[in-house]
Amino acid sequence: MIWTIIGILILVWLLGLIFEIASGFIHILLVIALIVFIFNLITGRNRGV
Numbered sequence: 885m886i887w888t889i890i891g892i893l894i895l896v897w898l899l900g901l902i903f904e905i906a907s908g909f910i911h912i913l914l915v916i917a918l919i920v921f922i923f924n925l926i927t928g929r930n931r932g933v
Contacts, residue, residue, distance in 0.1 A: 886924060893914050896913075897911070897914050
């Protein structure tokens with residue numbers, strides 16, 4: 885599930901860069917997703933495939 889969220893955020897972020905809409909909000913969401921991703925890597929949890 886986390887991979888789906890990360891993929892969607894990256895897609896929306898790229899669209900925001902291309903069309904220059906909501907760029908600040910998308911950057912914040914992308915940073916939050918990156919922090920969650922790194923936290924999952926450090927803790928070693930693998931809940932989804």
